[in-house]
Amino acid sequence: MTDRVSKNVKKIEAGDLLIVKSIDRLGRNYSDILLQWQYITKEKKADILVLDMDLLDTRERDGNLTGTLIADLVLQIFAYVAQTERELIRQRQMEGIAAAKEKGKRFGRKPVLLPVEFEEVCLKCDAGELTVRQAASRLGLSTSAFFRHYQHRKMI
Numbered sequence: 654m655t656d657r658v659s660k661n662v663k664k665i666e667a668g669d670l671l672i673v674k675s676i677d678r679l680g681r682n683y684s685d686i687l688l689q690w691q692y693i694t695k696e697k698k699a700d701i702l703v704l705d706m707d708l709l710d711t712r713e714r715d716g717n718l719t720g721t722l723i724a725d726l727v728l729q730i731f732a733y734v735a736q737t738e739r740e741l742i743r744q745r746q747m748e749g750i751a752a753a754k755e756k757g758k759r760f761g762r763k764p765v766l767l768p769v770e771f772e773e774v775c776l777k778c779d780a781g782e783l784t785v786r787q788a789a790s791r792l793g794l795s796t797s798a799f800f801r802h803y804q805h806r807k808m809i
Contacts, residue, residue: 662689667698670712674704676728677735686732706731767802768792775803 665671671693673679679701680686693699694711703709708727750760774792777783783791789799 662693662697665693665697665699669697669699670702671699672702672704676703676706676709676731677739680732682739683732683736686735687728690728690732765794765798765802768794771802772806775806778803 662671676686679689690701693701700711701709702712706727709724709731711724754760771792774783774788778785778788785800785803786796788803789796792799794802
């Protein structure tokens with residue numbers, strides 16, 4: 654459990670109040686949110702207040718056990734909703750990418766068209782006549798672009 658607990662949550666002490674804007678700030682998915690909630694409220698004995706949902710407030714209100722029960726139930730529901738929403742967003746994103754690819758959209762780095770004298774300049778680099786920086790400048794490429802293609806050329 655402790656490897657999934659953030660550094661800030663580890664600093665929480667008994668009696669502290671953790672205030673978060675939204676329930677999904679506690680974890681990436683349903684189980685993470687529930688684990689964080691349990692860790693903070695049961696192990697650390699701290700309280701949690703979720704600003705966008707008044708029902709998610711573990712501070713005791715006159716020792717009201719019903720309030721704690723309602724907070725736990727609402728937590729379960731909203732943690733489920735948060736994970737479902739993330740999964741739907743990811744699914745829509747993948748569908749959008751697939752549709753864009755189907756229409757011919759290309760993703761990633763644009764291919765660099767190498768100048769005609771690229772090989773000649775590489776040979777001068779191999780011979781130690783030019784530095785990588787000088788070679789890149791001569792070809793009108795960034796140093797990193799030149800070096801990437803220069804290294805790739807050696808691997809082939």
